[in-house]
Amino acid sequence: MFWIEIYSRVAWSAKRIARRLVFELAARRLPLALRTPAGRRFAELGSLVEGCLLDRITRDPEVGRGIASQLLNVIYNCDRITYNEPGTADAYALLHFLDRYHRFQLIFDLLSRRKLMPLKHRVVDILDVGTGPGPSMFAASDFYSERFGYVDVSQAYQESRRPRFKIDYVERSTEFRDWLHYFTEYANSRAPTGRYWCVPYHHGTFSDFSAIEFDQRTASWDQDEDGDSVRTIYIRRNRFDLIVFSNFLTKRHQVMRFKKELRACARFLRRDGVLLVVGATDASRKYREVYDAISGIILERGYGSRKFTAWCKRVNLEPYVLSYRSDDPYGEPVKQHLRAVYSVLHEKYHEVVPEKAARILGASIAPGYNRTKAWQMLAFRKIVRTRPQVKRSAGGRQRSSPGRPVLPPGRNDWRH
Numbered sequence: 001m002f003w004i005e006i007y008s009r010v011a012w013s014a015k016r017i018a019r020r021l022v023f024e025l026a027a028r029r030l031p032l033a034l035r036t037p038a039g040r041r042f043a044e045l046g047s048l049v050e051g052c053l054l055d056r057i058t059r060d061p062e063v064g065r066g067i068a069s070q071l072l073n074v075i076y077n078c079d080r081i082t083y084n085e086p087g088t089a090d091a092y093a094l095l096h097f098l099d100r101y102h103r104f105q106l107i108f109d110l111l112s113r114r115k116l117m118p119l120k121h122r123v124v125d126i127l128d129v130g131t132g133p134g135p136s137m138f139a140a141s142d143f144y145s146e147r148f149g150y151v152d153v154s155q156a157y158q159e160s161r162r163p164r165f166k167i168d169y170v171e172r173s174t175e176f177r178d179w180l181h182y183f184t185e186y187a188n189s190r191a192p193t194g195r196y197w198c199v200p201y202h203h204g205t206f207s208d209f210s211a212i213e214f215d216q217r218t219a220s221w222d223q224d225e226d227g228d229s230v231r232t233i234y235i236r237r238n239r240f241d242l243i244v245f246s247n248f249l250t251k252r253h254q255v256m257r258f259k260k261e262l263r264a265c266a267r268f269l270r271r272d273g274v275l276l277v278v279g280a281t282d283a284s285r286k287y288r289e290v291y292d293a294i295s296g297i298i299l300e301r302g303y304g305s306r307k308f309t310a311w312c313k314r315v316n317l318e319p320y321v322l323s324y325r326s327d328d329p330y331g332e333p334v335k336q337h338l339r340a341v342y343s344v345l346h347e348k349y350h351e352v353v354p355e356k357a358a359r360i361l362g363a364s365i366a367p368g369y370n371r372t373k374a375w376q377m378l379a380f381r382k383i384v385r386t387r388p389q390v391k392r393s394a395g396g397r398q399r400s401s402p403g404r405p406v407l408p409p410g411r412n413d414w415r416h
């Protein structure tokens with residue numbers, strides 16, 4: 001038993017050293033712009049997502065066929081499908097994961113320069129709504145690990161090494177929840193640098209966004225003195241410093257349907273917390289309507305209580321549209337990654353790749369292909385003020401109202 005333990009530890013360390021060596025050799029060939037902490041992490045995660053997808057495609061033909069057959073659905077019907085159709089989660093990860101991860105590297109960098117990334121002495125809580133394969137969670141993990149220090153994978157389960165941030169997500173699709181569970185373990189067990197991604201390995205606290213409950217009745221089982229099991233019911237209060245919606249709110253009627261839930265997000269955002277919405281640019285009327293509806297809902301009312309007045313303020317983000325090009329130092333590897341996985345998919349399962357998907361993907365991995373990828377951000381900050389002391393009058397009690405607070409003039413001003 002002892003020798004088996006020693007053997008497996010040595011084998012694990014040897015594999016880790018070998019992975020690191022291969023990564024460092026590859027990193028020497030990276031373009032200069034990627035030889036930064038962000039660029040290296042992007043390259044590391046890119047190689048892992050590519051390895052994971054290739055592994056799944058080649059190991060199980062059913063998975064490969066499922067992915068190949070869902071490519072067109074993910075390209076064209078991404079806001080109509082349920083993502084419970086087999087193959088959709090992998091197909092989505094192939095088409096969007098690395099691109100979205102990089103977008104969030106740029107977004108968090110900009111927010112940080114504008115002092116909008118919550119940084120506190122105690123734990124920062126982050127919630128990603130409609131996380132899909134979780135690109136923004138991986139980027140958030142890297143952002144906070146860069147600031148607070150990375151946890152080594154060998155120490156990830158030590159209580160004393162708990163990071164100063166916690167990420168949770170809302171996701172309805174079981175395909176995506178399973179994919180995330182699988183990929184988080186894959187990435188963390190094979191990361192060449194051994195730097196841990198603190199992305200929920202469990203299945204996330206919230207499933208459907210509709211009727212999301214931030215105060216959850218939870219049961220825990222303990223043993224009493226006699227060894228009998230006793231059930232304790234308690235309320236788990238989920239509060240957040242950063243809530244992210246990325247490509248989740250895409251239609252006006254959907255935003256209106258989630259009015260109650262959006263307000264709950266604003267209500268349970270902590271003091272100075274940020275609610276961030278990311279999506280397509282408002283060059284189209286469709287997205288202008290989406291962003292106007294979100295702003296209307298979030299800014300319309302206050303979120304105060306008996307002790308506090310609270311409201312959300314739209315943050316003047318400049319620039320509020322970000323972009324990168326598919327021929328820049330980050331765009332090229334995104335294209336290469338798609339090319340590497342798609343060519344294997346096409347070679348093995350071309351009979352199930354829809355013709356239209358083959359045409360689109362063939363063009364987008366061609367050497368001369370170039371496109372600017374642009375997206376828009378909308379951010380709201382939670383402002384909380386203590387209510388002035390309530391005076392008691394001789395005639396009776398005078399109480400402050402928990403309803404709509406008196407809001408400072410101009411708080412609804414939100415021009416870009």
Ligand SMILES: C[S@@+](CC[C@H](N)C(=O)[O-])C[C@H]1O[C@@H](n2cnc3c(N)ncnc32)[C@H](O)[C@@H]1O
Nearest residue numbers: 083130131132171172173207208209210246247
């Ligand atoms: C277009 S994907 C966006 C994924 C990811 N945030 C990104 O930016 O790439 C939308 C995600 O929202 C999830 N979703 C849709 N409706 C939902 C709901 N009512 N509750 C929770 N998740 C939902 C879908 O399953 C999908 O993962």
